[in-house]
Amino acid sequence: MAEVKLIGAWGSPFCFRIEVALKLKGVEYEFIDHDVHNKKSPLLLKYNPVHKKFPVLVHNGKPICESLVILEYIDETWEKGPSLLPKDPYERAMVRFWAKLLDEKCLPALRKACLSRGEEQDKAKEESTEILKFLEGTLSGKKFFGGDNIGMVDIVANFISYWFIIGQELAGLQVLTKEKFPKLDEWMDEYLNTTIIKENLPPKDKLTAMFKARFEAAAAAGGGGGGGGRGGAPK
The missing domain is CATH 1.20.1050.10 (Glutathione S-transferase Yfyf (Class Pi); Chain A, domain 2)
Structure with missing residues (x-):
């Protein structure tokens, strides 16, 4: 089974975007609540060393950053569930x-x-x-x-x-x-x-x-x- 983790913060609308997409697709994931003020955390430095921002989706050990990019990745990776983007x-x-x-x-x-x-x-x-x-x-x-x-x-x-x-x-x-x-x-x-x-x-x-x-x-x-x-x- 694919391992999916979401690094984010509970109150962020950007992180909520990713949670909604994952739930619509029926994808099981682990949510890792990150300290919003700690940009130098080992977790962010490991998975998003360039921008040091969240959310970060980690799929089978590979990080995907930026919420809009993540949404498209979810739609293309998991075909089950409703499409987030039209085909045309x-x-x-x-x-x-x-x-x-x-x-x-x-x-x-x-x-x-x-x-x-x-x-x-x-x-x-x-x-x-x-x-x-x-x-x-x-x-x-x-x-x-x-x-x-x-x-x-x-x-x-x-x-x-x-x-x-x-x-x-x-x-x-x-x-x-x-x-x-x-x-x-x-x-x-x-x-x-x-x-x-x-x-x-x-x-x-x-x-x-x-x-x-x-x-x-x-x-x-x-x-x-x-x-x-x-x-x-x-x-």
């Missing part, structure tokens, strides 16, 4: 496009909206709203970004449905609401109530406590610091 080359390219946009544009904007103040926050809120409008448009007539079933874009966007909603509430923001984004709201409800997602989400109270600590640290540092469950700069 164009549609696969579009999935990669949206996944990259979520990580490189949407996530930083949402994080900054929660953690910054003043003009910087206003700018981040505007940028977040524009990106969310694009995402709203892609959901027209669809249950999930992947169609009738959860796909890679849904898994990558998990930080919007749970992590950002908690952060938004703590920051007193009204960026993502049912009134502004009804389709995204419906998608969040469908996604979070899917059995595999619902049964494996990090406890909200524990995640909220972690966010509060990071918000306080960011405020003490003048705002704009890290957050959103990304501790240790995983990806």
Whole structure:
């Protein structure tokens, strides 16, 4: 039987992506909870010496790094279970496009909206709203970004449905609401109530406590610091 280990942290949306994919595929794995602040741990130095980030998937002793890369590896390695990416080359390219946009544009904007103040926050809120409008448009007539079933874009966007909603509430923001984004709201409800997602989400109270600590640290540092469950700069 293939040996599969996932090195990550319980509160990271990036690590949760990998757990969701493995569970959808029915792959048994061992989760190794890593200290998010220890970038020099022997484990990370061994399996991800270049970036020293998690998650890291270790399959039969071979490490695979970066969550988007790991998701594609899982989809290509284990054919059992639902496909995370479509077979059509164009549609696969579009999935990669949206996944990259979520990580490189949407996530930083949402994080900054929660953690910054003043003009910087206003700018981040505007940028977040524009990106969310694009995402709203892609959901027209669809249950999930992947169609009738959860796909890679849904898994990558998990930080919007749970992590950002908690952060938004703590920051007193009204960026993502049912009134502004009804389709995204419906998608969040469908996604979070899917059995595999619902049964494996990090406890909200524990995640909220972690966010509060990071918000306080960011405020003490003048705002704009890290957050959103990304501790240790995983990806």
